[in-house]
Amino acid sequence: MKFKEMTIENFGVYYGRMTIDFRMPPGRNILVVDGNNGWGKTTLQKAIRFCLYGVLKSQSERLDYINDKAKREGNGHMMVQLTFEQSGKNYQVTRTVDTGGNGKPEEDFTVLVNGVVSKAPSSVIDDVLPKDASQFFFFDGEEIKKYTSLENPEATMKAIELVLGIPAIRNAIDHVETIIKSTKKKLDEEEGRDKNAAALSKEVNGYDDEVDRIEKDLKDLEEQKVKLSIWNDKIEKDLHENEAAQESLGKMNKNKSEISHLTEKFEEQTVLRMSELALLPFALLRGRLNDALESRLREKGKYQSRLQDESRLEGAIQFLKSLEPGESCACGTRIGAPEEIFINKQIENYTKRLSSLGKTTDMDLVGLQRLERAMGRIDAIKLQLPEIATRVRGIQGDIDDLAAENKKLEEKLHGIDEREIKELNKKRDSVRDQLTKIVGSIDWNEGLLKNTKVKRAQKQRELDRVSPKTAVSSRLAREIDLTKDVGKALMEYLESTVEDKRGRIQDETSEVHRMLTNKPQVYSSVRINDDYTFSLVDKEGKTVSNEGISPGEKEILALSFIAGLNRSTDKEAPIVMDTPFARLDNVHKTNVLKFLRNLGDQVVILSTDQDINASNIGTIEPYIGKKLEIKYDMKTKTSVISEVR
Amino acid sequence: MAKFGGSPKVYASDDTKPLYNMFVDELKMFPSMSDLFHLCAAIGIRQDKRTEIKEKYEMLNVYSIDKEDIFETLLESMMPDVAPEQRLVALQEYAETGILYLKEVYDRDGRLDWDYILGLIPAECLR
Numbered sequence: 001m002k003f004k005e006m007t008i009e010n011f012g013v014y015y016g017r018m019t020i021d022f023r024m025p026p027g028r029n030i031l032v033v034d035g036n037n038g039w040g041k042t043t044l045q046k047a048i049r050f051c052l053y054g055v056l057k058s059q060s061e062r063l064d065y066i067n068d069k070a071k072r073e074g075n076g077h078m079m080v081q082l083t084f085e086q087s088g089k090n091y092q093v094t095r096t097v098d099t100g101g102n103g104k105p106e107e108d109f110t111v112l113v114n115g116v117v118s119k120a121p122s123s124v125i126d127d128v129l130p131k132d133a134s135q136f137f138f139f140d141g142e143e144i145k146k147y148t149s150l151e152n153p154e155a156t157m158k159a160i161e162l163v164l165g166i167p168a169i170r171n172a173i174d175h176v177e178t179i180i181k182s183t184k185k186k187l188d189e190e191e192g193r194d195k196n197a198a199a200l201s202k203e204v205n206g207y208d209d210e211v212d213r214i215e216k217d218l219k220d221l222e223e224q225k226v227k228l229s230i231w232n233d234k235i236e237k238d239l240h241e242n243e244a245a246q247e248s249l250g251k252m253n254k255n256k257s258e259i260s261h262l263t264e265k266f267e268e269q270t271v272l273r274m275s276e277l278a279l280l281p282f283a284l285l286r287g288r289l290n291d292a293l294e295s296r297l298r299e300k301g302k303y304q305s306r307l308q309d310e311s312r313l314e315g316a317i318q319f320l321k322s323l324e325p326g327e328s329c330a331c332g333t334r335i336g337a338p339e340e341i342f343i344n345k346q347i348e349n350y351t352k353r354l355s356s357l358g359k360t361t362d363m364d365l366v367g368l369q370r371l372e373r374a375m376g377r378i379d380a381i382k383l384q385l386p387e388i389a390t391r392v393r394g395i396q397g398d399i400d401d402l403a404a405e406n407k408k409l410e411e412k413l414h415g416i417d418e419r420e421i422k423e424l425n426k427k428r429d430s431v432r433d434q435l436t437k438i439v440g441s442i443d444w445n446e447g448l449l450k451n452t453k454v455k456r457a458q459k460q461r462e463l464d465r466v467s468p469k470t471a472v473s474s475r476l477a478r479e480i481d482l483t484k485d486v487g488k489a490l491m492e493y494l495e496s497t498v499e500d501k502r503g504r505i506q507d508e509t510s511e512v513h514r515m516l517t518n519k520p521q522v523y524s525s526v527r528i529n530d531d532y533t534f535s536l537v538d539k540e541g542k543t544v545s546n547e548g549i550s551p552g553e554k555e556i557l558a559l560s561f562i563a564g565l566n567r568s569t570d571k572e573a574p575i576v577m578d579t580p581f582a583r584l585d586n587v588h589k590t591n592v593l594k595f596l597r598n599l600g601d602q603v604v605i606l607s608t609d610q611d612i613n614a615s616n617i618g619t620i621e622p623y624i625g626k627k628l629e630i631k632y633d634m635k636t637k638t639s640v641i642s643e644v645r
Numbered sequence: 646m647a648k649f650g651g652s653p654k655v656y657a658s659d660d661t662k663p664l665y666n667m668f669v670d671e672l673k674m675f676p677s678m679s680d681l682f683h684l685c686a687a688i689g690i691r692q693d694k695r696t697e698i699k700e701k702y703e704m705l706n707v708y709s710i711d712k713e714d715i716f717e718t719l720l721e722s723m724m725p726d727v728a729p730e731q732r733l734v735a736l737q738e739y740a741e742t743g744i745l746y747l748k749e750v751y752d753r754d755g756r757l758d759w760d761y762i763l764g765l766i767p768a769e770c771l772r
């Protein structure tokens with residue numbers, strides 16, 4: 001689908017008739033429509049939707065969209081005409097609203113294909129671009145906002161289903177169920193010739209419904225079981241991969257505890273060392289103190305020996321002096337004159353010796369005692385500092401070795417921490433619990449199913465007895481079985497298609513996101529989870545917490561998703577984006593602008609000067625094929641759109 | 646008898662006071678200032694070297710050192726004819742030598758070489 005022209009007449013803020021030419025020179029695919037808020041940018045997008053799908057449903061809404069000035073002038077006519085080409089065919093789609101004479105707005109819708117009026121205009125448009133899928137081509141900030149919470153699974157699932165055309169399949173499934181019900185009714189009528197048979201038939205149908213319900217429950221449970229088993233396997237795999245890490249963590253914890261034990265011992269030794277250090281200086285003095293003491297002791301010996309000599313000489317002198325002439329000495333010799341001469345000579349001799357000893361001064365015995373006491377103290381010091389030093393060195397060495405080993409282990413772990421492994425173990429336990437419960441439910445439902453089928457078969461036999469099958473009833477029963485099979489097949493197709501397509505949309509979204517994000521070095525892909533919530537995945541394959549994603553980043557993610565959906569459809573149509581840059585920072589804005597030219601063959605940007613201006617227009621300038629400007633007349637409250645040349 | 650003749654304070658030099666603070670308060674290598682002072686004085690006495698203190702910096706109260714009068718007794722025997730106050734001056738100068746020695750060892754090895762000090766301990770004082 002490629003737009004050629006759109007003519008609008010008295011639509012919204014646009015008064016009178018004006019035409020927008022969407023055609024652009026080759027190689028250029030961006031059309032910029034510039035206008036302030038409230039001047040009619042959104043009205044243009046609304047005009048496209050109105051023309052194709054007639055979105056203005058109520059009479060009052062249609063009246064509201066007829067231009068006020070025109071209404072005041074008595075002109076109750078509005079019109080949007082869109083011409084485009086698709087697969088080599090030219091289309092002209094015209095939708096008008098006329099109030100006519102009675103004031104009631106009447107809508108008219110015409111589609112010309114290659115100049116020929118189509119009899120089923122809505123189907124034609126549906127083939128070109130279904131209304132449901134159009135939201136991924138014509139969108140605005142509000143559309144983007146729907147996905148920015150990242151946790152709106154219903155909106156995401158619905159979007160994916162819309163892209164895949166799933167609503168049609170769901171309608172078909174509903175239709176199949178209606179057919180089954182109506183065929184069953186016919187069968188009942190055929191078989192219900194008497195009340196008894198009718199009651200039995202009703203019971204059989206009741207059991208059929210019960211079987212269907214149980215089978216559905218069982219299917220759901222089996223699906224849950226598969227999902228949980230996959231999850232469990234993944235967790236087991238992660239845990240297995242982390243087995244070495246667990247071992248390392250165990251070793252690290254053991255080392256940490258040993259380090260803590262050794263640190264305590266180290267501290268004990270440090271305290272001991274401190275108390276010994278206080279004694280160390282006195283131990284160092286031992287030699288000097290010992291020398292001093294010995295010297296004083298030698299002094300004391302000399303002093304004592306001199307005292308003895310002094311006393312001996314004094315005693316001898318005193319004795320000699322006591323001897324009188326004529327008396328007898330103790331040895332019996334009578335003291336005569338010669339003896340007296342000898343005694344006097346001896347006294348003289350002894351006195352000389354005594355005086356040669358000099359004057360004896362008292363020795364400082366108190367100082368000596370103090371030295372002896374100090375030495376006694378030092379002798380009592382028994383230091384074990386060398387052993388403590390050896391022990392401290394040994395403990396420190398052990399601590400260093402353990403710390404070095406832990407550092408190596410930590411490097412080996414690559415940031416895996418204990419919390420993560422604990423979390424994995426917790427998840428595994430929870431998944432296993434759920435699996436056990438589900439397996440129990442499956443067993444119980446299987447028993448119930450078997451039982452219900454037995455009861456149904458009994459009732460069927462009873463029914464066959466009282467109301468033998470006719471050719472018609474057999475045919476109807478076969479029809480019911482066949483229709484049920486169709487229903488099951490449709491359901492299986494639906495499920496497998498959604499699963500396949502989700503992968504593709506995820507890939508497309510991731511690719512676009514890589515181009516748009518301002519952190520390409522951090523994020524590697526976008527994941528659409530099993531529950532249809534979004535997650536960002538970083539370069540290491542880890543899921544980034546949604547709390548850590550800024551509003552701007554969420555908007556980029558939502559925009560990537562819309563672009564991913566758009567790329568995943570088999571439809572082609574122009575992209576019409578209405579002020580999509582609301583919360584984006586400059587890097588994101590530039591990335592989006594750079595990406596625009598890749599978004600489609602025709603990209604229409606409805607922007608304010610906040611979105612595109614002199615500072616960033618250079619990014620897309622080479623691809624801009626046309627610039628339009630909306631001008632608003634405050635007086636008439638009408639807008640005019642014209643090309644900027 | 647008054648300790649060291651009644652001198653109230655023990656001084657270090659302006660240069661070495663910060664070293665006392667570093668070893669005791671920052672590096673926590675010694676239990677207290679007085680313990681480190683004792684060790685430094687013992688080292689100085691062992692080396693029989695006194696270092697004059699020019700700019701005096703008040704460091705300790707005299708009653709917080711040498712509680713068992715071992716240093717005083719030793720100095721008394723080493724310099725019997727010197728006044729007790731002068732013996733305290735000598736003790737401070739021995740300590741000044743000791744602390745400068747420790748600083749030298751610390752700067753050279755990046756730590757205190759305990760082995761040297763432990764090697765000085767007489768066998769009689771070891772358990």
